[in-house]
Amino acid sequence: MPSISQKGRNMPESPIRKLVPYAEKAEAKGKSIYYLNIGQPDIKTPxxxxxxxxxxxxxxxxxxxxxxxxxxxxxxxxxxxxxxxxxxxxxxxxxxxxxxxxxxxxxxxxxxxxxxxxxxxxxxxxxxxxxxxxxxxxxxxxxxxxxxxxxxxxxxxxxxxxxxxxxxxxxxxxxxxxxxxxxxxxxxxxxxxxxxxxxxxxxxxxxxxxxxxxxxxxxxxxxxxxxxxxxxxxxxxxxxxxxxxxxxxxxxxxxxxxxxxxxxxxxxxxxxxxxxxxxxLSTPQSYFEDVKKEYIERRDTLISELQQIEGIKIGIPKGAFYCIVELPVKNADHFARWLLESFSIDNETVMVAPAEGFYSTKGIGTNQIRIAYVLNKQDLIKAVNIIKEALKVYKD
The missing domain is CATH 3.40.640.10 (Type I PLP-dependent aspartate aminotransferase-like (Major domain))
Structure with missing residues (x-):
């Protein structure tokens, strides 16, 4: 067959979206997923x-x-x-x-x-x-x-x-x-x-x-x-x-x-x-004040829950709604797939974005994930608890 371009071969997969097939299979089996992988806010559009x-x-x-x-x-x-x-x-x-x-x-x-x-x-x-x-x-x-x-x-x-x-x-x-x-x-x-x-x-x-x-x-x-x-x-x-x-x-x-x-x-x-x-653009300033307050509370909740997990490092965000977390694992990409394929609590699991895809230097970020704190505080607490319990049984 005709060959594709070198550019096409070099195009990287998205670390944010490449695990979607695993998530779809998990949902087809009846699992509920907390999506921490993508910056899709649940805040209502004006x-x-x-x-x-x-x-x-x-x-x-x-x-x-x-x-x-x-x-x-x-x-x-x-x-x-x-x-x-x-x-x-x-x-x-x-x-x-x-x-x-x-x-x-x-x-x-x-x-x-x-x-x-x-x-x-x-x-x-x-x-x-x-x-x-x-x-x-x-x-x-x-x-x-x-x-x-x-x-x-x-x-x-x-x-x-x-x-x-x-x-x-x-x-x-x-x-x-x-x-x-x-x-x-x-x-x-x-x-x-x-x-x-x-x-x-x-x-x-x-x-x-x-x-x-x-x-x-x-x-x-x-x-x-x-x-x-x-x-x-x-x-x-x-x-x-x-x-x-x-x-x-x-x-x-x-x-x-x-x-x-x-x-x-x-x-x-x-x-x-x-x-x-x-x-x-005619949205009142109060909208942003309320949204900002919500994200601050979500960030603080997320960080507080993550800090209870032994062996991790957290980059404390000063803005946006993302955070990088370094896990006590060798390969966060494998861990993220394993979460979707093989682990759940009460039939619930978590989808995260492996952070290696946010680096261009090979071998950097392999044990890190990106979390988007775009879920409500109760869901964030549940999601972090799933990660916490998963790390107790996960084998690299």
Missing amino acids: EVALKAVKENNIEVLSYSRSEGSDTYRKKIADYYAYHNIKVSHTDIIVTTGASEAISFIFGSIMDPDDEVIICEPFYANYIAFATANSIKVRPIISSIEDNFALPSIAEFEKLISSRTKAIMICNPGNPTGYLYSKEEIEQLADIAKRHDLFLISDEVYREFTYDGHSHYSILELEGLDEHTIVIDSVSKRYSMCGARIGCLVTRNETIRYTVLKFAQARLSPPTYAQIASEAA
Whole structure:
């Protein structure tokens, strides 16, 4: 038979979704599963967003502009203004999810074999988008020992070569929940400017910061307009993962012009989803205050329960709704599959994401999992108890 591409062979499986067949088999046997593997919030989508679609009287569902509708982009600019970030609607290109924004950016600023430096562990799909665009990720390992803080700038300097085009961060971080400080952002900005690199920041979890910490965007940096690109999305902010609406924001006109060519090639982002996303921008601030309070309580519950398990290490999240946990096992991937195939309590089990897939350095993270605390507190307690009891009987 004809062969597939080398790129196709190199494309990694998703650590978040690859165990779905095991979960489906477990459910077919009558097991109930606590899904801790995926960042799908159980928070209700704002009613104003759903209502905008339900009550719309569109007669012809037409294309929108390739860069997204003017009215929606103007309201996104107003959203940023509320957060003391001044951008024009022309600085914004609406995409089909943050995923498309990342792919467009990689395609616009890098050629095959160019390099992007990313602190690992990082969102697993970054490596997939890099593979799809034939570019290389140069990882810098951050450690659970210091809660995944920014590695030293000297470590970044070691990796910069003539093929380096960008440094990329996720702030707050997926999968670690780490929140970069203003000082850390300024350090990255300095190195980007000195080496004439792009600084890309995935800021889809901006609203979710804890313990009195606040989010500092790279768009707040002065003198870096030609270097900075922000990735954003409605998925987590408004619990609208299925809308598949994101955007990229940059004041660099050349990048916008180039990205727009990619956007024109896929025609336009989905019209109904833009209508819902535009309406979501009128969600009152009280919604976020309530959601943030809920996530703080869930995080504290999760950490408290995990700390009762002997032999584990926990990265304490300062933002987002993920946490990395190091288990007293050799192979967390095998443990995660075993949970679904062979273990349950009262016919209930747990699905987690093996963290090895969030690293590009081979052999790192093999005994770690990522937990998304998107379940209610009672379910989190039950889920952690299942993990606790499973570790007592599991054999590597």
